[in-house]
Amino acid sequence: MTLQKFPFYVGVFLITLSLVCIVANSLLLVPDGKTWSTDQLSEHVLLLPGFIGGGLMVLCLGITLVRDAWGGDSPIQPTFHTPVQFRSLRFYVILGLLGAIYCLIVSVVGLRIGPKCSMNGEWDYYFQRDEYLSHPEDWNFCEEPSKVVSWNVTFFSLLVVASSLEILLSCSYYSGGLSLCVHKYKLVLI
Template structure:
């Protein structure tokens, strides 16, 4: 497999990853498929950063610069998703709507008995853990692919297999 074919293959892999990131991020707006939480702004604050839609959805195809942007944007997606996972969901509990797990530093992730403290939306802890984990995995794959793309483009440019200069025709 030639370097150019590998670069094109990497670009093709970014398309479905970007589309899945967008879909998963949109699902975060509708816990359990219900629109009422989005309509009443009872969603976690990290959802409004649009990490999977705007940033992880940016695909790098042609140049090193775009691949570097892909690394940066995928990294942004990964960081925001991880912070959202650590913070925990915004949910209704006996004390009202709040981030009831915010002081656990992510410890709630393995304390399954504490998840029942979130009474609304139903199963919001599981919903957020699954979707944010998927976003972390997708953005990680995108960072790896974009890094490989940068490497392939740099090798192609620096090793002379990429025509940087346009040769003028002889008249």
């Protein structure tokens, strides 16, 4: 991959990862394939880390990179002309980076605390005091929703991986791709 294609491919990967985050978060909202009331869902699911952070905020960056790298005739010629465009792009990079960090933090905390589930008719976070991730034999203690622990572990883990990749891509673009444009056009990002 040449350096001129870098913004385009980073944008495509970020769009793909943001869509993965949106789908993972939407599946977290329906454990066991059923809808539950908001007081029966984990707080970390309701914070919508995959929709807001890893999804929409990163999607804005990905679309901006693809649009700006497309440049009319070819997807390999960046079309940055003014310092205003550089500042705008820097804003989107920071927005995407903050969104991915938000998604990562909320997802890690959601994994650490565990899901909200019902035991003997009482809804609570029964796994937050234990090291439940290393004891999968305890995951079936929840009566409702059934298999909610494996459901949350799967999709929060997916959000952690996707948001980590989003952070890496955003940082690599900010340090590599954006500085390439700065050197090419002799502009300062202030």
